Amino acid sequence: MSNNALAWIDEELARLTEAGLRTTIRTIESPMDGWVTIDGRRLLNFCANNYLGLANHPRLRAAAKQAIDTMGIGPGAVRTIAGTTSLHVELEERLAAFKHAEACITFQSGFTANLATIPALTGDGDLIFSDELNHASIIDASRLSRARVVRYAHNDVEDLRRKIGENAGYRRGLIVSDGVFSMDGDIAPLDKLVEVAEEFGLILMVDDAHGEGVLGRGGRGIVDHFGLHGRVHIEVGTLSKAFGVVGGLVAGRKPIIDWLRQRGRPFLFSSAMTAPDVAACIEGVTMLEESDELVTRLWENARILRDGMQQLGFDTGHSQTPIVPLMLGEAPLAQQFSRRLLEQGLFAMAIGYPTVPLGKARIRVMNSAAHSTADLEQALDIFERVGRELRVI
Ligand SMILES: Cc1ncc(COP(=O)(O)O)c(C=O)c1O
Structure with missing residues (x-):
């Protein structure tokens, strides 16, 4: 192998650095919470998906410690070979009951929940109608x-109908959408997507990673938010965001869950x-x-922060949820903004291409029930200071 075989990586990395698109990963020296070290x-932490502050909650820590004492740590092997623990079965039953779903299966992550589900339901000769802003794991x-993917315009049900009309002759069809879009904080029109799926006899799947524990009554998710129980075939979720741990889930009709097993x-x-x-x-x-x-505290915190940002003159995009983007445009400005926030005592990430389209770089402000009202006031002060210094407001 030539010594130059990997030279292209250095060149690509240098290009990313030059374009202001190279991600810096910070090292966190404390538990993940409203503040981090x-x-x-x-520093005030507005980066984490720790919506409910459960990532470092004493009750979850105590439950984890007790489980280590009674059940040990690792699962030993895959569940179909080594068997499954009573804890895993209990979690799946509890999640199904919580979400008023027929059944539930858990995975290692939300990402693998999607990797399990879509290829198990579709294949050669099938069509997937996919929102153009869907998460990387859906893509x-x-x-x-191996199904053919037809992208429809973001949250545009008329475009979806058009695309379904233009693409006849497939075996099975699946409509798939994020529930809450992770970079913009807007919500998929699931009530309308259900109508389309029912009209055309398509399978409907929603990835509610950012709605799990956030949307719906007491955090029961997007299907509960729209009152669509029994009408959405598959609701994917994650246990790594509002639940503060790690893991993925699929809730829905029992035959689908049996099939995924x-x-x-x-x-x-x-x-x-x-x-x-x-x-x-x-x-x-x-x-x-x-x-x-x-x-309730999460939503109240998000309202205070979004209203405060808008009053300061920031553009917060189309956010309808605790994800509040602060739209800045070019990636270098967003990176500079994030660096200045950090220097002023606030941790919030700049997001640029390819995670969001070119020219739509932003600071993604993630709200949490772990923040106090004083934290929010301090955060708004810092955003104002940096916004004025960089002439964004
Ligand atoms: C829509 C969506 N699906 C799936 C995932 C992946 O979840 P996890 O971190 O549990 O793998 C994310 C996380 O960023 C997400 O936003």
Whole structure:
């Protein structure tokens, strides 16, 4: 092998750096919470998907420790070979009941939940109608399926209808959409998508990663938010965001869940969540069933922050949820903004191409129930200072 075989990587990395598109990964020296420690400094944290502040909650920590004492840590092998633990079964039953779904299956992550589901439901000769802004895991899962993908304009149900009309002659058809779009914080028109799916006899799948624990009554998700129980075939979710742990889930009709236990490749060929993860998630479900206090606080925090940003003159895009983008345009400006925020005591990431389209770089502000009102006031002060300094407002 030539010594130059990997030279292209250095060139590509240099190009990313030059274009202001190279991601810097910060090292966090504290638990993930409303505040974090970076380089020994305490910083307000507006980066995490830790919507409900469960990532470092004492009840989840206690549940994880107890599970280690009673069940150990690792699952030993894939569930279809080594068997599944009673904890995994309990979590799936509890999630199905919480979400008023017929059944539920869990995976190692939201990403693998999508990788399991789409190729198990579609293949050669099938069509996938996919929102153009869908998450990377939906895009990759669709490629793996070998079905043909037809992209429709973002949240545009008329374009979806048009595309369905233009593409006859397929075996099975699937409509798939993010529930909450992770970079813009807007919500898919799931009520309209259900009507289209029912009219054309298509399978409907929603990836509710950012709606799980956030949307719906007490965080029961997007299907609950729209009151569509029993009408959406597949609701994918994650346990890594509002639930504060790690893992993925698929909730829906029982035959689909049974099928995924037979044909979902990440279920068959990769080991399951660990015992402490599962126990912490069960405790999270218990907490959400007991009270909607955290969900209510999250939405109130998001309202205060979004209103405050808009009053300062920032463009917050189309956000309808606790994800609030601060639209800046060019990637170098967004990176500079993020660096200045960090220097002023606030951690919020710049997001640029290819995660969002070119020219649509932004700071993605992630709200959490872990923030106090004083935290939000301090955050708005910092955003104002940096916004004026960089002439954004
Ligand atoms: C829409 C969507 N699906 C799936 C995922 C992946 O979830 P996880 O981190 O659990 O793999 C994400 C996370 O960014 C997401 O936003």
